[in-house]
Amino acid sequence: MSASPLTRGRLGVLAATMMALAGSALAQAPSWPTKPVKILVGSPPGGPSDITARVFAEQLGKRYSQPVVVENRPGAGNNLAAGVAAKAEPDGHTLVLSPDTVLTVNPLVYGSQNFDARADLVSVSVLSSFTQMLVCHPSTGAKTVPELVARARNANLTYASGGPGVPGHLASEMFLQGAGIRMQHIPYRGPAPATQAVLAAEVNCGFLATPTVLPHVKAGTLLALAVSSAAPSPLAPDVPTLATALRQPGLDASFRLVLQAPKDTPAAVVRELERAAAEIMKDPAVRTRLQGADLLAQGTTSAQARELMQTEMARWEPLVRRLGLKAD
Template sequence: MTFSRLLRALAHAGLFALAAGAVHAQSWPGKPVRLLVGSPPGGPSDITARTFADQLGKRIGQPVVVENRPGAGNNLAAAAAARAEPDGTTLVLSPDTVLTVNPLVYTSGDFNAARDLVNISVVASFSQMLVCNTAAGVRSVAELVAKAKGGTSLMYASGGPGVPGHLASEMLLEQTKVRMEHVPYRGPAPATQAVLGGEVACGFLATPTVLPHVKSGRLVALAVSSEAPSSLAPDVPTLAKALNQPGLDVSFRLVLQAAKATPPAVVAEIEKHAAEIMKQADVRERLKNYDLTAVGSTSAQAQQVLTAEMKRWEPVVKRLGLKAE
């Protein structure tokens, strides 16, 4: 084959690929869509997923069904999405720790979110609230740090190794140079119950989950991990203010993903829907009511942010020697 014919053949192949991608996008989804969530109902991922699913279903004229598959630090749901048919009809919404931390923690399996999934959009961001049982006798971060430095043995709860609450707690301990014993539970709900019951003193947990207990007086709120105050609890100081460290931001992101081999045109179509849905005033207000901030990034922006977060948390994970049991 002459060089000119080869160029024409390659050009034809490229046009064919583009046309095939366009057909995929035009025919998507063609059937109901599943949106997997790796946590139980009621948490940030679940609230965001159900809000997004409702709006996406109206736009595409197909049911979008949310399925909760909690376990393994959100890995069970993410792995199920990675194994699904790569046609964009099985999606997963996960906290960014699935990509930034889990590949370093869950090393015994054959699943790696950073390798096996494509990032479609960062749809929202969220923070954690540091709460303590009233029996701990602390009402501020300064009092907690002083108590720990004074030799009092304190324990804190999280929903498992490497989850947002665990990371936020370790960031606090690293910044203040104090020690507290980490007690991982099988999800945020039992971790919250452990703090309420006095099994452990404190924990960084999802604001909507713990705020009712703060308002009832059963828990004391010490700080929120985000750089900006919580709209649900504006009187609770940020961790940056409590530690006098302007710019300190320990917030997390919820990432919409699909199987790696999903056609780029389909990814682009879902990305477009995500961006437009997250711009809607009613969606933004609903999420704000649950201490969530709507984002709706592009796929490229999601990858850029997640790469930076991987670099941020890798040394923390290695310092702690985190490994799933």
């Protein structure tokens, strides 16, 4: 029995509606990623960038059912990894996670680069923030910040960092400026050798990533004097903040880890990435994992990331210019 004209009409409308809905779903479905995604990190394994990148990569891979790999390319204050990402195909399949210093400080410190971090990369999201811990070798003779300040007034002390303009260098200079003292800066090629230098008493002190130095503090081979954040570290709640130790409210040397993509990455891909970042970083399990490494999950929008970078540029540029920081 053939359908009546009325029934055929209803079926036609239903079919058209279903096709329209299917077309809408296809239009909304992300066209990214279509292949494995690589996240470059400009520091060795175990640091704040590496930890955040690996937690994020794991969740991103689950979300899109695509492999997401983290590749460490340490060197030049995180510039090496950022430079590789800047020259990658702008399709969202090569990303980089860097400390904000790549954008805020490095363009002022590194005179010869083969890329422009501020122009060649798009800030997708601030995934997390981290701070530094002021540690000293026991032979330095200072167990507190006031004791270190007193020692520095009467002796030529030194401090290590992972290189000119890195977070540990900036935190140290903020401390020295706030305390009104001097210590000689001894830059190393990365945080690992800087930590080893303090452990070996080649250098007196250093502001270094909390997860990196905390095992040595617990072992008694390093002494923790302060953390650079405005609030105490959840991993070392008994260690005072620098602001408290110096009695200078407002002192805060926190740093942000920025997920970036090459310029000209399609806006739709950036939106998909920032949406994924926001949702992943709100996950309680993710937040707990990062907090266990002294990292505060964030997950901002791209616009918020850009605004934060402008604020940090204005914050650190006067210090960089005052010190005349330069690197080969």
